[in-house]
Amino acid sequence: xxxxxxxxxxxxxxxxxxxxxxxxxxxxxxxxxxxxxxxxxxxxxxxxxxxxxxxxxxxxxxxxxxxxxxxxxxxxxxxxxxxxxxxxxxxxxxxxxxxxxxxxxxxxxxxxxxxxxxxxxxxxxxxxxxxxxxxxxxxxxxxxxxxxxxxxxxxxxxxx
Amino acid sequence: xxxxxxxxxxxxxxxxxxxxxxxxxxxxxxxxxxxxxxxxxxxxxxxxxxxxxxxxxxxxxxxxxxxxxxxxxxxxxxxxxxxxxxxxxxxxxxxxxxxxxxxxxxxxxxxxxxxxxxxxxxxxxxxxxxxxxxxxxxxxxxxxxxxxxxxxxxxxxxxx
DNA sequence: GGCAGATACATGGACGTCCAGGTATCTTCG
DNA sequence: CGAAGATACCTGGACGTCCATGTATCTGCC
Numbered sequence: 001x002x003x004x005x006x007x008x009x010x011x012x013x014x015x016x017x018x019x020x021x022x023x024x025x026x027x028x029x030x031x032x033x034x035x036x037x038x039x040x041x042x043x044x045x046x047x048x049x050x051x052x053x054x055x056x057x058x059x060x061x062x063x064x065x066x067x068x069x070x071x072x073x074x075x076x077x078x079x080x081x082x083x084x085x086x087x088x089x090x091x092x093x094x095x096x097x098x099x100x101x102x103x104x105x106x107x108x109x110x111x112x113x114x115x116x117x118x119x120x121x122x123x124x125x126x127x128x129x130x131x132x133x134x135x136x137x138x139x140x141x142x143x144x145x146x147x148x149x150x151x152x153x154x155x156x157x158x159x160x
Numbered sequence: 161x162x163x164x165x166x167x168x169x170x171x172x173x174x175x176x177x178x179x180x181x182x183x184x185x186x187x188x189x190x191x192x193x194x195x196x197x198x199x200x201x202x203x204x205x206x207x208x209x210x211x212x213x214x215x216x217x218x219x220x221x222x223x224x225x226x227x228x229x230x231x232x233x234x235x236x237x238x239x240x241x242x243x244x245x246x247x248x249x250x251x252x253x254x255x256x257x258x259x260x261x262x263x264x265x266x267x268x269x270x271x272x273x274x275x276x277x278x279x280x281x282x283x284x285x286x287x288x289x290x291x292x293x294x295x296x297x298x299x300x301x302x303x304x305x306x307x308x309x310x311x312x313x314x315x316x317x318x319x320x
Numbered sequence: 321g322g323c324a325g326a327t328a329c330a331t332g333g334a335c336g337t338c339c340a341g342g343t344a345t346c347t348t349c350g
Numbered sequence: 351c352g353a354a355g356a357t358a359c360c361t362g363g364a365c366g367t368c369c370a371t372g373t374a375t376c377t378g379c380c
Contacts, residue, residue, distance in 0.1 A: 002311070002320040003236055010222050016285075022293035025303045026196045028310035030211070031238065033193035034337090035317045036186045051190070052366060062170050071328060076163055078191065080368055085330065087366085107328040107375045125176070133182035137316035138309065143185045146309045149302050150188035151162070156297035157195045160162040194367090212336060231358060240338055245360065247336085267345045267358040327376070335367085346357070 004028055036132070043131050047124045048094055052079075054128075056087045057096060057121045060113035067112035069102060078159070084111075096120055164188055196292070203291050207284045208254055212239075214288075216247045217256060217281045220273035227272035229262060238319070244271075256280055 004027050011020035040051045049057070055077055060066060070088070074081040088111050091097040096117035102108035113121070136143055154160065164187050171180035200211045209217070215237055220228060230248070234241040248271050251257040256277035262268035273281070296303055314320065 002314075003238065004307075004311070004314075007218075016289055019289045019293040021300065021303050021307060022296040023289075024307045025296050025298070025310075026200065026293060028307055028314070029189065029192045029196055031319070032189045032310045032313055034238070035313065035319075036189055037337095040186065050365075058167075069328075070330095078163065078194070079366090081329070082331090082369085083367055090365090102328090105328080105376075109329065129176055129179045129183075133179040133186060136182040136185050137313050138185070140181065142309050142312060143181050145305060146313075147164075147181060147184045147188055149298065149306045149309070150185075150192045151164070152302060153192055153195065153297050153306075154162070154164075154188070159191070159195075197367095210335070229358080230360095239336090241359070242339085242361090243337055250335090262358090265346075265358080269359065321380105323378105323380085325376105325378085328374085329372105330374105331372080332370090334369085337365085337367105339364085340362090342359105342361080344357100344359085346355105348353100348355080350351105350353090 004031070039132050040128065043127050044124055047120055049120070049124055052083065053087045053091055053096075054121070054124055056084065056091060056111075057113065057117055058125070060097065060111060061118055061121045065112075066118075067100065067110045069105075069108040069110055071108065073111065091117070164191070199292050200288065203287050204284055207280055209280070209284055212243065213247045213251050213256075214281070214284060216244065216251060216271075217273065217277055218285070220257065220271060221278055221281045226278075227260065227270045229265075229268040229270055231268065233271065251277070 004024050007027060008020045008024045011017065011023055016023075037051060040054075044050060044054055056073060059073055059076055060068060068076075070081055070084050074084045077084070088097060088099065092099060096114060098112050098114055100110040100112055102110050138146065164184050167187060168180045168184045171177065171183055176183075197211060200214075204210060204214055216233060219233055219236055220226060228236075230241055230244050234244045237244070248257060248259065252259060256274060258272050258274055260270040260272055262270050298306065
């Protein structure tokens with residue numbers, strides 16, 4: 001029983017057929033996010049990480065200096081600066097990152113990845129690659145289609 | 161600057177090219193959800209609704225008796241029962257639904273939509289149809305593709 | 321040089337999600 | 351019929367997200 005197909009049928013019954021597919025798209029994206037989030041968090045749990053914290057960690061790992069102001073991380077990950085503050089609080093508690101004063105801008109705080117942070121990031125990535133990214137539940141063609149369609153969506157909404 | 165394309169490039173640099181597209185897919189879905197959630201919540205704000213509460217309201221509106229046990233709503237919307245309890249608390253506070261004892265099962269609680277609830281649901285749907293579902297930011301062909309691909313994903317993960 | 325506005329970050333609160341634990345009720349089986 | 355297990359719900363807590371607010375610092379203009 002596909003609950004989204006059911007909802008679409010209801011939309012058509014009520015004379016909203018012209019926007020039923022859009023409704024299905026929005027609802028499907030919501031559900032897909034929930035599915036992926038659960039899979040990813042399941043894999044990351046042994047590392048005491050969540051996807052949000054993992055993203056922060058990888059962003060720092062990939063950065064040239066291994067450190068970055070909160071503001072910049074916020075922009076890169078496209079979340080609110082407070083979400084970064086929150087993630088950094090917990091990552092710092094686990095010893096995976098460290099806060100440093102910015103050398104030239106007294107307002108800014110640098111977040112720097114530690115050696116333990118890099119090590120944890122790589123171990124987590126290995127499992128994530130194998131268990132989630134490597135088996136997304138779709139054929140390679142479908143995966144590429146999904147990425148391309150969502151790129152159009154992101155472009156349309158001003159992401160890039 | 162497409163942050164997901166950047167991440168994919170990093171994955172390829174590190175020899176993880178075989179799963180880079182899967183990583184892009186997962187990340188894209190996360191971001192798309194964020195985009196849609198923001199649009200929907202923006203439209204629903206004047207009605208003092210969120211998407212979660214809107215979904216509960218529409219589920220009840222479309223049900224044959226206008227009421228449903230918490231457990232059934234939880235299954236239909238594929239969220240934890242506690243999420244329904246939370247949504248119902250707020251909907252009840254706004255007078256849009258009402259809790260009733262289940263006539264035959266003393267454990268269960270029936271959630272029933274009120275007249276004000278139905279009225280609000282229809283008004284909200286009208287704006288949502290026009291502002292979000294009617295302009296999802298993709299061509300009709302792309303929207304259908306997205307729905308179909310995500311249906312495959314949901315099927316693979318046991319949704320139906 | 322000094323003040324006004326912009327910027328960076330942290331704090332506190334709201335919301336939705338989930339899990340763990342507890343209570344009440346139903347169902348099943350001896 | 352009565353006890354054990356299953357089921358439905360609520361409460362309290364954790365987490366991630368956002369917003370509003372406050373504080374410190376920087377920048378630009380007079």
